[in-house]
Amino acid sequence: MSTNCALAIAIQAGVPILTWGPPGVGKTASITMLADGLALPLEVVLASIREPSDFSGLPVIGEEGVRMEPPAWAHRLARAGKGVLFLDEISTAPPAVQSALLRVVLDRVVGDLALPNRVTVVASANPPEQAVGGWDLSAPLANRFCHLFWSLDTQGWVDGMIGGWSISDLPHLPSSWENSIREKEMLVAAFVRHRPHLLLQVPKDEGQAGKAWPSPRSWSMTARLLAAAESVLANEDVVATLTAGCIGEGACLEFLAWCRDLDLPDPEDILANPTYFRLPDRGDQAFAILVSVIAAAVGRLTEERWSAAWRVLAQASEHGKRDIAAVAAKRLAAARKPELSLPLKEVQEFAPLLQKGGLM
Structure with a gap:
């Protein structure tokens, strides 16, 4: 069956x-x-x-x-x-x-x-x-x-x-x-x-x-x-x-x-409350969480979800996950719509990388 x-x-x-x-x-x-x-x-x-x-x-x-x-x-x-x-x-x-x-x-x-x-x-x-x-x-x-x-x-x-x-x-x-x-x-x-x-x-x-x-x-x-x-x-x-x-x-x-060992949180919960989210120390788990959050945000991209995703990435960078966050940042920046403004404070950390890739 x-x-x-x-x-x-x-x-x-x-x-x-x-x-x-x-x-x-x-x-x-x-x-x-x-x-x-x-x-x-x-x-x-x-x-x-x-x-x-x-x-x-x-x-x-x-x-x-x-x-x-x-x-x-x-x-x-x-x-x-x-x-x-x-x-x-x-x-x-x-x-x-x-x-x-x-x-x-x-x-x-x-x-x-x-x-x-x-x-x-x-x-x-x-x-x-x-x-x-x-x-x-x-x-x-x-x-x-x-x-x-x-x-x-x-x-x-x-x-x-x-x-x-x-x-x-x-x-x-x-x-x-x-x-x-x-x-x-x-x-x-x-x-x-x-x-x-x-x-x-x-x-x-x-x-x-x-x-x-x-x-x-x-x-x-x-x-x-x-x-x-x-x-x-x-x-x-x-x-x-x-x-x-x-x-x-x-x-x-x-x-x-x-996948079973990852125990991934719901990306929608993270986008709804980005300020209170903290990435785990485990590298592969942190990477999986970030890419799932970005995939969810890009799948239904609004001004609010766009800003929330950047806040998540900025927090990840501040807590020692800059390399992992940079990969997700390129994907998020590439999905930008013309009407969406860049949150300068959060994007500043990734500006050189995004400029080099022609995404800013």
Whole structure:
């Protein structure tokens, strides 16, 4: 059930998903039911029998030169304006086809046709040792996906056989869910600042390189999925599944443990009472708090919240956290609106830095 919930969240968040599991476990049937439950058109493309030109487009000579014509399924998704492109059996696609899929998965571009943002790419794969003519996924293709692993729920299968197959209680993201993406990006940035070696870890083993691992791209996907999961109050198992699916289990365990240990205050409480707030001595905790406050202020920037954020930064600088506060100050200054005046007393501490960066 947690896998279905995670998959539904990722589809709505527009993050490409790759579902792993042995043959016959029900990946294709579940994805079909999920698309139906989310009212999304579904196009199924069997990657193993396709040619690279099925994704990069067929050259067609026209009056303006040669264009790369996409297949009919891409046109149908473009006309619908939303949907799921399901790439089945992707682990049996040869390397040339995998290379052609790179732009499809990352940019949603098929030939010369850009698919709408509300089209999400979902793929399924059997482990190479269980696939006929299976291949390890290339590292560039694997790192474009959130990897979800399918487990067989015996009781769920029995219930389905007896009462019929359906997926209910799917989470539906609210229209405002993207508002918190920036906050989650700040949280991820605070962690990577604390654990810089986890920004990029390309596995040396080819098999592991075809799964989830940390990179700037997969950390960005993590932030997006954290915002989406929070908007529907997803439980810890779902959050862990989505996070591990992007950056791998090792980095996921470190990141979630760090988040639990932070005990961050509500940034809105700090903006409401900036004078009485004091940063903790712990550096990574202080940095995470400051970037969350700035993200909250920038997300709904008014004169009052603008001034309050600068007071928080000034206090942080006065209490020995000048380097940390300076990073947040650049982000706040860059978000300034023309009608907002600079609070000279609070900004004075950061004036040389902001002038150097062309922000003053």
